[in-house]
Amino acid sequence: MNARSRLRGPLVALAIACAGLCGCSLAGGRPGAGRPRLVLLVSLDGARPDGIAQADTPYIDDLAASGAAADDARTAYPFSTLPSHIAMLTGLSFRQHQVLLNGYGDPMPPMPGASVFDVCDEHGLTSLMLAGKKKLSMIRPLSEGPNTSRVVPLHGIGEALREATESGPPRFIFVHSASPDLEGHAEGWMSPGYIAAIHRCDGMVGELVAWVRESGLWDSTLIIITADHGGSGTTHNGEHPEDIQIPWIVSGGLGAGAELPERVMIYDTAPTVLRMLGLPIPEGLDGRPIEGLRTHPDVGR
Ligand SMILES: [Zn+2]
8 A cells, every 4th residue: 555545545535435425425516626516496386476475474584684685686587487488497587498388398399598407407507497387388398206307296395305305405496386376367466365375475485494404504505496487366467567576586595685676587597597606697588697795705606
């Protein structure tokens, strides 16, 4: 055994012990770059900012208090679930994505551009999608394994997250709840049922935050809480400002003390997520990464 190999054993043991103590893995990040970043993007379908303000939402309120909430975040034409999520997850506006489809087709048409999931795939970063509507599988086809993508009802999201992350946390997690939108179409936006649905979403957000903290990932995580559109009456066709305004809240260790611009567009979300993951942003997007988000000194790509 030469001097170098005598050293290698203890060094490897030290690295393993350190990774264990930090609750993190060196896999997925550059050696020496520190703990890898996680982005948790939560879309509450049809949730209006004033609906969140009216509902009992202690967990979302805590996130906004420790992070920041945009004063004027907006979705874009055609103000419906599938096109809006395509804008959110690709950074493209309708001008480029041209998607009007808001249903489930089997098979779904091809995506008009690369989503955050696709860029993660290309650069070897794992991701997870837990969605409340099957039509979002146009953006990320359903699958199991290291890049799980599932349709899950609101009440099952906490358990599905724990199950899907048993072998380690992915780098990008997208969670979507359909509940506010379903209640809005049934009873009306801002109806008691709608407000109750937002309260249930808040409980789900609480479960997500608990998982982030228990996993030791808080300091290296950016959480974004947003929505695909608002609504008024029993629909969301863009005729009223309430259809267009959306929440856009950043929090987690990487969102602490953030300073957001007044106006955030839904298609700014994808380039912001990619920048925070240290991934290249595709050229020609309509969205731009939001400035003013800090990076923890011990957190790497
Ligand atoms: Zn929707």
